[in-house]
Structure formats: structure tokens, C-alpha cells
Amino acid sequence: METTDESNLExxxxxxxxxxxxSMRAALGKLGLGPVHHMxxxxxxxxxxxxxxxxxxxxxxxxxxxxGYRSAVDWPxxxxxxELMDLYPQAKVILTHREPRGWYKSIRNTIYRLLTxxxxxxxxxxxxxARRIVMDLTFDGRLGEEDYAINVFEKHNAAVKAAVxxxxxxVFDVREGWQPLCDFLDKPVPDEPFPQTNxxxxxxxxxxxxxx
Numbered sequence: 101m102e103t104t105d106e107s108n109l110e111x112x113x114x115x116x117x118x119x120x121x122x123s124m125r126a127a128l129g130k131l132g133l134g135p136v137h138h139m140x141x142x143x144x145x146x147x148x149x150x151x152x153x154x155x156x157x158x159x160x161x162x163x164x165x166x167x168g169y170r171s172a173v174d175w176p177x178x179x180x181x182x183e184l185m186d187l188y189p190q191a192k193v194i195l196t197h198r199e200p201r202g203w204y205k206s207i208r209n210t211i212y213r214l215l216t217x218x219x220x221x222x223x224x225x226x227x228x229x230a231r232r233i234v235m236d237l238t239f240d241g242r243l244g245e246e247d248y249a250i251n252v253f254e255k256h257n258a259a260v261k262a263a264v265x266x267x268x269x270x271v272f273d274v275r276e277g278w279q280p281l282c283d284f285l286d287k288p289v290p291d292e293p294f295p296q297t298n299x300x301x302x303x304x305x306x307x308x309x310x311x312x
Contacts, residue, residue, distance in 0.1 A: 108170060109166055109169060109170065109171070109172060109184065109187075109188045109191050110133055110170050110171060110188075110190070110191055110192065111128060111133055111136075111170070111171035111172070111173075111191060111192055111193075111194060111285070112171075112172060112177065112181055112184045112185065112188065112191050112192070112193045112194070113171070113172060113173025113174060113177055113178060113181075113193075113194050113196065114178050114181040114193050114194065114195045114260045114264070115173070115174075115178060115194065115195050115196030115197055115257075115272075116175070116178055116203070116207075116238075116253060116256065117139065117174050117175045117178075117207065117211055117234075118198075118203055118206040118207045118210060118211065119196040119197055119198050119203060119274075120196045120198065120273070120274030121138060121173045121174035121196055122138065122140075122174070122297050123274045123294070123295045123296055123297050124136075124173045124194065124196055124272075124274065125138045125140075125171075125173055125174070126295035126297060127274075127278075127281060127294060127295050128170075128171045128173070130290050130292075130295070131281075131282070131285060131287045131290070132287070133170045133171045133285070134169075134170060134171065135168060135169050135170060135171075136169065136170070136171040136172065136173060137166055137169045137171070137172035137173070137174075137177060138172075138173055138174045139174045139175050139176070139230070140174075142176075142226050142229065142230075143226055146224075146225040146226045147225070148165060149225040149226050149228065149229035150225065150229070151164060151165045152165060152176045152229050152233065153229055153232060153233075155180060155183075156232075156233075156237075159180065159183035159186075159187065160187075162180060162183060162184060162187060163187060166184075172184070173194070173196070175230065175233060175234050175238075176229070176230075176233045176234075178256075179233050179234075179237065179238060181193065181260065181263075182263060185263075185264065185268075192268055192269075192270070192284065192285065193260070193264045193268055193269050193270070194269075194270045194272055194281075194284075195257060195260045195261070195264075195269060195270070195271045195272065196272055196273070196274060197257055197271060197272070197273060198273060200250045200253055200254060201250070203250075203253060204246050204249055204250050204253070207243070207249070208244075208246070211230075211234065211243075212243050212244060214227075215227065215230055215231050215234065215235055215243075216244070238252065238256075239252055240252075270284040272284075274294065274296075277294040278290060278294050
């Protein structure tokens with residue numbers, strides 16, 4: 101996508117991947133808050149990968165990376181939620197969540213599988229970025245350990261709730277549907293079902309379809 105020098109980010113997704121972030125991407129688009137950044141954007145534009153890594157050293161790079169997007173969800177956005185809150189003080193924060201054991205089963209069968217495969221369906225640059233931010237920095241290289249990963253997941257969610265002022269935060273399970281999301285964002289409820297997507301099969305298929 102073409103981007104401009106300025107970013108007007110309105111929604112920051114603080115929830116880890118596999119908490120309904122692709123459904124959120126679709127929902128935010130329906131509410132007029134797109135384009136929405138998601139890890140899939142990096143799959144389609146692997147050149148973004150190095151800039152996300154640069155943001156580890158200088159968070160101001162995030163303005164360049166997210167230029168042209170009105171919302172951002174999933175990894176790598178959720179890793180930088182604090183920095184993004186400072187860069188965009190008017191943006192609202194959504195913490196997508198789900199039951200921890202179900203979340204781990206899902207991530208084990210998708211993201212962990214993709215990032216530990218000897219040959220990947222993702223572009224190399226994106227794999228390296230995801231391994232650094234997700235595997236190494238978020239999970240200390242221990243995403244394959246269920247109890248450890250769930251502990252990280254729960255600590256992250258607690259940290260978001262502690263860091264974000266209540267009036268700026270929505271803790272959201274996508275199974276709740278449109279109403280709480282629309283109330284939080286002051287948007288009318290669409291006359292259609294809430295998007296339900298991102299099954300394990302869909303995720304793997306998306307990476308294969310968009311492989312560079």
C-alpha cells in the first residue's frame with residue numbers, strides 16, 4: 101500500500117496473536133477504521149520487517165512503519181503497545197483475549213509451527229522479524245513450553261490493564277460481537293454478523309497464498 105509521512109493511528113491492538121486479531125482487523129475495517137495493520141501486512145510487504153526491528157532501538161520509527169494505517173492489531177503491534185500509546189495519545193487501546201489454554205493450543209498449531217519449521221511458508225525477512233519479536237523477546241525462546249507461554253500471556257494481559265487508563269481501554273472477546281466494540285469506538289452497529297475468521301487452516305493458507 102502507498103503511505104504518507106503522517107500516521108493517524110486511532111486504534112492500538114494490544115492483544116497477542118491468536119486472540120481474534122484477524123476478526124478484529126475485519127471488524128475495524130467494517131467500522132471505517134481501516135487500513136488496519138496486521139502481521140499479514142508484513143507478509144505482503146516483507147520490506148516492513150527491517151523497520152519493525154529498527155523500532156526496537158528507536159520507537160519513533162513506528163510512525164513511519166504505520167504511516168497510512170488508522171488501526172493496528174496483532175504482532176508486531178502488540179509488542180509496542182506502550183510506545184504507540186505515547187506516540188498516539190488520542191488512540192484507543194483494545195486488548196483482545198481468550199481462554200488461555202485454548203489460546204495456547206491455537207498458537208502452538210499455527211505461529212509456533214510456522215516459526216520453527218525448517219522451511220517456512222513465510223518470506224525470510226518476515227520470519228526473522230517474527231522470531232525476534234515473538235519467539236525471543238516476548239517468550240524468551242520458550243513458546244514451545246505451554247505453562248511458560250501461558251504465564252507470559254497472562255502477565256501481558258495484566259500489564260496492559262494496569263498501564264492503560266480505563267477510559268482508553270476495551271478488554272474484548274470477539275465472541276461478544278459488535279455491541280461492546282461499537283460502544284467503545286462510538287460507531288453504529290453494522291447490520292451484519294461480526295466477522296469470524298482466522299481458523300488454523302485459514303491462517304496457514306493465508307501465509308501460503310501471500311508468500312513472496
